[in-house]
Amino acid sequence: MIDEDGYFGESVAARYDESSAEMFAPSMVEPAVELLAELAGDGRAFELGIGTGRIALPLSRRGVEVHGVDLSRAMVARLRDKPGGAAIRVTMGDFATTKVAGSFSVAYLVFNTIMNLTSQDAQVACFENAAEHLAPGGCFVVELMVPDLRRLPPGQTAVPFHVGGDRLGFDLYDVATQSMSSHHVRVEDGHGSYRSIPFRYVWPAELDLMARLAGMRLRNRWEDWTRRPFTGESRSHVSVWEKPAG
Incomplete structure (x- = not known):
């Protein structure tokens, strides 16, 4: 939302x-x-x-x-x-x-x-x-x-940009439309949160x-x-x- x-x-x-x-x-x-x-x-x-x-x-x-x-x-x-x-x-x-x-x-x-x-x-x-x-x-x-498309092998759409014990972040690419979204997962005090933000790469x-x-x-x-x-x-x-x- x-x-x-x-x-x-x-x-x-x-x-x-x-x-x-x-x-x-x-x-x-x-x-x-x-x-x-x-x-x-x-x-x-x-x-x-x-x-x-x-x-x-x-x-x-x-x-x-x-x-x-x-x-x-x-x-x-x-x-x-x-x-x-x-x-x-x-x-x-x-x-x-x-x-x-x-x-x-x-x-x-x-x-x-x-x-x-x-x-x-x-x-x-x-x-x-x-x-x-x-x-x-x-x-x-x-x-x-x-755009980090060189890291995408055939069939893959996700590129991680942060991998840690309490936080995960990855970008999803749609190479047909140049749309992407960043996804953020965070864990604090045993509780998880998630949010995503849309972008257009250029x-x-x-x-x-x-x-x-x-x-x-x-x-x-x-x-x-x-x-x-x-x-x-x-x-x-x-x-x-x-x-x-x-």
């Missing part, structure tokens, strides 16, 4: 930072903030799916004005409870279509969030929305996994085409925020598309 905040309601928001602790490590956050601050320059930043503020808060502390969009009131409430969170403007809504006032030097989506849009049309709309909010010469940045080349449809062009693609080269062995990418200055 989906709660009123989608798949990121109170039960998820309450433990989101803890369950994603590795993503809050300085080694993960600081390179991302460095790149985004560089792209923002003297302008503003627009975060699509701002969540609990993992990136927005340190970026704001760098002196960049951040405006976020998110569908989950529970996640945004956690952002508001953190030091500096009350100063960040957040508009509630679907980040594929929600409009805010003004223009931005950089718009960004991190931690695979574009896959929360479960149709190609919605992902295309997201690129169009980002482009509409960018000033000429501005950039749209997406951090995303590379390839780098498909994202490039979405960017072209939105009037942007690829500027850079790296393996990660430290700007290591993207190769055929990379399991993730950070891509930057630019809106023409003219």
Whole structure:
């Protein structure tokens, strides 16, 4: 059952930072903030799916004005409870279509969030929305996994991403439709819980085409925020598309 905040309601928001602790490590956050601050320059930043503020808060502390969009009131409430969170403007809504006032030097989506849009049309709309909010010469940045299909032998649809004594996680792929779902099983104090979240996986080349449809062009693609080269062995990418200055 989906709660009123989608798949990121109170039960998820309450433990989101803890369950994603590795993503809050300085080694993960600081390179991302460095790149985004560089792209923002003297302008503003627009975060699509701002969540609990993992990136927005340190970026704001760098002196960049951040405006976020998110569908989950529970996640945004956690952002508001953190030091500096009350100063960040957040508009509630679907980040594929929600409009805010003004223009931005950089718009960004991190931690695979574009896959929360479960149709190609919605992902295309997201690129169009980002482009509409960018000033000429501005950039749209997406951090995303590379679909892990090389780990699927014939007849198999599941790929585990975490196997531990108290937690199991695996992704189910449908290669015919590019749909996938992440499944999480957790055992605490002898009690089990289960939740699943649907996604749509998307390839780098498909994202490039979405960017072209939105009037942007690829500027850079790296393996990660430290700007290591993207190769055929990379399991993730950070891509930057630019809106023409003219």
